[in-house]
Amino acid sequence: MARLGRILHLLFVFGLVGSGISTSFFSLPSFQTVYPSVKETSESLECTVGAPLSSLNGGPALLWNKSWGGSEEDLGNKILVCDNDGFAVAGYTRSYGSGDWDFLLLRTDSNGTHLWHKTYDRSGYDVCQSAFLCDDEGFVLVGETWNETTDDLDIWIVRTDNSGNYLWDSTFGGDGLQRGWDVVECANGDFVILAAIQYMGSGYEVAVYRTDADGNLLWAKTYEEGYAQISYQIVECNSGGFAFIGGVTQQSGYSYPWLVRIDAEGKILWSETYPHIFSSDGVALVECVDGGFAFVNTLNRPSNSTVWLYRTDENGSQQWDYEYGFSNNTVAHDLFQCKHHGFTLLGSIWNGTDYFYHIFRTSYNGTLFWEWMHHVPGYLGQTQSMVDVNGESIGIGGSIRIGGSWDDVWIMRILDDAPTPPPTDPFIPISPYLIFGVVIGVLLIIVGFLVLTVYWRRRLPK
Numbered sequence: 001m002a003r004l005g006r007i008l009h010l011l012f013v014f015g016l017v018g019s020g021i022s023t024s025f026f027s028l029p030s031f032q033t034v035y036p037s038v039k040e041t042s043e044s045l046e047c048t049v050g051a052p053l054s055s056l057n058g059g060p061a062l063l064w065n066k067s068w069g070g071s072e073e074d075l076g077n078k079i080l081v082c083d084n085d086g087f088a089v090a091g092y093t094r095s096y097g098s099g100d101w102d103f104l105l106l107r108t109d110s111n112g113t114h115l116w117h118k119t120y121d122r123s124g125y126d127v128c129q130s131a132f133l134c135d136d137e138g139f140v141l142v143g144e145t146w147n148e149t150t151d152d153l154d155i156w157i158v159r160t161d162n163s164g165n166y167l168w169d170s171t172f173g174g175d176g177l178q179r180g181w182d183v184v185e186c187a188n189g190d191f192v193i194l195a196a197i198q199y200m201g202s203g204y205e206v207a208v209y210r211t212d213a214d215g216n217l218l219w220a221k222t223y224e225e226g227y228a229q230i231s232y233q234i235v236e237c238n239s240g241g242f243a244f245i246g247g248v249t250q251q252s253g254y255s256y257p258w259l260v261r262i263d264a265e266g267k268i269l270w271s272e273t274y275p276h277i278f279s280s281d282g283v284a285l286v287e288c289v290d291g292g293f294a295f296v297n298t299l300n301r302p303s304n305s306t307v308w309l310y311r312t313d314e315n316g317s318q319q320w321d322y323e324y325g326f327s328n329n330t331v332a333h334d335l336f337q338c339k340h341h342g343f344t345l346l347g348s349i350w351n352g353t354d355y356f357y358h359i360f361r362t363s364y365n366g367t368l369f370w371e372w373m374h375h376v377p378g379y380l381g382q383t384q385s386m387v388d389v390n391g392e393s394i395g396i397g398g399s400i401r402i403g404g405s406w407d408d409v410w411i412m413r414i415l416d417d418a419p420t421p422p423p424t425d426p427f428i429p430i431s432p433y434l435i436f437g438v439v440i441g442v443l444l445i446i447v448g449f450l451v452l453t454v455y456w457r458r459r460l461p462k
Helices: 002-013 433-457
Strands: 022-025 028-034 036-039 046-049 063-070 074-081 089-094 102-108 114-121 126-133 137-146 152-160 167-175 179-185 189-200 203-211 217-226 228-236 242-249 257-264 269-273 282-287 293-300 305-312 318-323 330-337 343-350 355-362 368-376 379-389 393-401 410-414
Touching: 028 152, 028 355, 036 074, 063 330, 074 102, 074 167, 074 305, 089 393, 102 137, 102 152, 102 410, 137 167, 152 189, 167 217, 179 228, 189 228, 203 228, 228 282, 242 282, 257 282, 282 330, 305 343, 305 355, 318 355, 318 368, 330 379, 343 368, 343 379, 355 379
Parallel strands: 074 379, 074 410, 102 126, 126 179, 152 179, 305 330
Antiparallel strands: 022 217, 028 167, 036 114, 046 063, 063 410, 074 089, 074 393, 089 102, 089 126, 102 114, 126 137, 137 152, 137 179, 152 167, 179 189, 189 203, 203 217, 228 242, 242 257, 257 269, 282 293, 293 305, 293 330, 305 318, 330 343, 343 355, 355 368, 379 393, 393 410
C-alpha cells in the first residue's frame, strides 16, 4: 500500500488541467455513510522524551519535546490546541490499528503526557491530512480512503467526540482520485472540506464540499485556473464565506500562490495569483484582524530557499511582502497572527547533516523582530504545523525520524517569552465611545468659537 500511495502522489503532481479561472457545480459525487472499524488501540504507545534542543541564537526556551511511535510509520500532519492547553495531533499510522494505513488521533495534556490515541480504519489505505477542533471540543478529521469498488480514492471525513469516540463519517467519491486536504467547522455547525480531484488523463482541480452538521452533503463546487492547481488550507471568514490558499502551475512550469475568496454557497467573489519567478504554492493562510489575509510559501532561489510572507487587503490586493531566512535554506510550513497583530512563521532547515526549526516573529507590517533556530535530533517529516497557546507558548507538531527507519509522531512546546513588538498596528479597532467623544468635543469648540465671535462683535464700537 505504501508503494500505491507514492504512485498516487506522483499522479497528482503531474496532473494537468485546462486554463482559465472557473467555478462550477459538478454532478454531486456518490455519497455514502460507512461504519469503519474504530479502535482505541490497546498497544502501549512508545514515547521518547527528547533531549533539550540547542538554540542557535538564544530564542524562546524549550519546555519539552516528545515523539510517539511503534514498529512502523506513524506520521502527524496537524496539531491542535485543546482545553487546558493540551494538544491533539492528527495523522496516520501503520504501527497501530489494522496494520495498514489508518487515520490516527493522539491526545496529550499540556506537558505532553499521553492521554489517549485512537485509529480509524475503513479500507486499508486511510490517510488523514488535516483536522479541526470543534466547538464541542470534539474533532473532525479529513483525508482520503481507497475505494476498492471503483479502484480510486475518495474523500473521507470522520467526526468524533472529545475523547476520540466515533460519532459519524462520510465519504465523497465519483470520477477521479479525490483527496481531502483541509476541513473547518462553520459558525452554524456545518463543515466545509477543501479537496483536490485528479481526473485520469486530464489533470486535477480544486474542490470545496459543504456538509451539514451530520455530514450530509449540501453542495460541492470545483475551481480551476491556469495549467494545474492544488489546494492546502481553507478558513471561514468573519464577514461570511471562505478563503482558501493553494497554487497554480503555469505552462512555463512556474508555480504561483493562488488565493480565492468564495461566499457561503461557494460562488467566487475574487481570485488572485501572486507571480514570482522563484515562487511555489501557498501552504498556510490566516484571516487578519482587519479582514485581510496573510499567507506563507517558499521561494526556491538558485542559491537558497527562503520563507515568503505575503499580506493582502480584504479584496486580495497586495499590501506588502517580505522574505526571511536568506542565510539558510528555509522551507515554509505554517503561520499564525499574534495578539500584537504581527505574525509568527514556522520554517525548517536542512543543512545536509542536520534539521533545524526556523521560527520568525514579525511586526504587523512584516518587519522582522526576531528569528530563532533550534536543532532537531532527527529527520523532520514534510508536514509540520504550529499553534498559538494563549499567547504564552507555541506548540509544533508533525513527524520525525530519530535513529531508526520509521517516522514517529512528534510534538514540541516552546515558551513564547521572547521580546514582542509593541502593538502599533494601525488596524487596532478604535472604541466608538472615543470617536463620539472626539466629535462632540470638536462641535463644542466650533460652537464656543461662534459664541465668542458674536459676543466680541457686539462689544466693539460701531
